[in-house]
Amino acid sequence: MLRQAQRDVDRKSSVSLDYERRHSRWYEKILLGLTFQLVVGLPLVVGLPSLERWGWEFWHYLPDVRTNTIYALTGAFIATVLTLRRMARFPGSQVAAYIAPTVSVMFLLAVAVLFFTREEYTRQVLFAGYCVSLLWCFVGYFVGRRYRCLKLAIVPFGDARKLRGTTQVDLRWLERPDLEGVRVDGVVADLRADDLPAEWEKFLATCTLCRIPVYHIKQIHESISGRVRVDRLSENEFGSLMPSSMYAGCKLGIDVVAAVLFLPVLLPVLAVVAVLIKLDSRGPVLFLQPRMGYRARPFKMYKFRSMYHEPGGEDFTLPDDDPRITRVGRFIRKYRIDELPQIFNVLRGEMSFIGPRPESVALSEKYEQDVPFFSYRHVVRPGISGWAQVEQGYAAEAEGMGKKLQYDFYYIKHFSLWIDVLIAFKTLKTIFTGFGAR
Incomplete structure (x- = not known):
């Protein structure tokens, strides 16, 4: 009886160690x-x-x-x-x-x-x-x-049960601690779940022995949503809360050079828009507003005026039917033309072409009291366009700040040339289609 039981255990162990990671075969590694x-x-x-x-x-x-x-x-x-x-x-x-x-x-x-x-x-x-x-x-x-579509096995305990797949990520919900011969790119589990049974913990250990990655739910949620939870701020991909200072310096140089090159091309456009705004309604051509910038230092951000000139008013934009928006203003807002004067902010080193959108000083002071880690978004230069804008759209300043901040933290965590290039392409798509305008 004892020998038979030992043989059964050995057989189960050998079966469990037969797990194979997706794309792990030699020809797959070569071709992909x-x-x-x-x-x-x-x-x-x-x-x-x-x-x-x-x-x-x-x-x-x-x-x-x-x-x-x-x-x-x-x-x-x-x-x-x-x-x-x-x-x-x-x-x-x-x-x-x-x-x-x-x-x-x-x-x-x-x-x-x-x-x-x-x-x-x-x-x-x-x-x-x-x-x-x-x-x-x-x-x-x-x-x-x-x-390229990720296939992930989900351990159905804790926060992992809330995870939802996308067109880029195929989720397979496990009913028992066994991959059942299916090859996956990784296994996702809430490693902090209180209700995770011992047999599932052994299953995760076996997957690791078979060189199948085991991911915590937090990592996968970030990779699917493109957001970092505000209450779970962690280090960036370089292992520190501080973004790469080397890339930050290179990016500043690239921004200034690009602004100098773009300026001669943009000057005629700026002049035409300025004339149209002046003919459309009374008031100054430019709208200057104090914004919170790099390292929490206030600066004046330039924009073309897109509303009727009224002293005072809200610090944020109301929905698209806001009666304060002029006829010309509605057009230049849709295609981001009202943002063009910010090239002068880039030349002054106050902004970057790509980065978290700067909030008004008044709103920033309010959010710093209410939102944990809000001031962390000032660790990089604010931008004309950003990850939150291309993913969420240009929402009103007072709406969805929590979600917007999660996008900003994701950008800071993955601060690099690659995400800047992706944002640049997405921004051009937004300009030509008008998606997300407000």
Whole structure:
């Protein structure tokens, strides 16, 4: 009897250790990995256009014009692949919609570098490489689309029961502590749940032994919703509450240079809008309001006036039928044109192109008394556009502050070039569609 019982235990143990992580087989790792994208894609992007233009033995003779072109193709393609892969990690990224803009931006940057350094290059080869890069990225996206949808097993205890899936995340609710032969990307559990039975704890330990990630509900909730709970503020991806100071410095430089480059293009637009506002209603062209800025230092933010001029009034906008909004104001608000004068705030170093939207001083002082950790949003420079605006829309200042703050904390936690690029693309989509305007 004892030997039979031991054999049963051994059999159960061996079965439990047969759990296999999704995409863990060698051919899956190769086909879905970054190495495959670069090792196979790069020769196509560089080789096909070069062969078509210079022939089969082009590598035997590489003057500067060919070398510069190959370097530009290589740099643009690698930057494209890395950017798309990093952006895909964020909620609602819709990578397919950003393939063409990302490829275009990276190749334009490569051309800009060649232009300003006055290096020669072959336009035909560079354009052909651009087209091959587009094709490679789109084919890779549609072929691997079904594999990019996360499949997670949910342990049904505690807060894990509140989790809801999306088009990007497929949730599988477990009825007993066993994966039943189904391969998943990870297991999600509320590791702080008081009602988690011992057999489920053993199940989670077994998953870890089988190299299947076990995630706490908090991590998955953030990755699905794109928000960080205000009452559960934790460190960012660098392991500290302080965002990367190196990237903050680089970003400030990029903002100022971009503002200087954009200003000559925007000046005619600013002049036309100013005239229209002046003809439409009485009052000043610009609306200046004290806002709480970087490190909780107040500054005056510039906007085009979009309402009838009335001294005093609310610090926040009422719904879309607000009678204070002028005819011109309704149009410029819809397409974010009223925000254009903030380029001068960027030049002064008071704002960034991308960051948490600055609140009025009065509202900031009120929220600091009512909302935990509210002042933490001032650890980075405020922006013209931000994660909360592209995900939640431009809600009225007094509405949904708790949810908006969760988006701001998510941005600060993942403060990086990649999320800024994603926000920039989403902002352009908002400008052209008018979504989320208020």
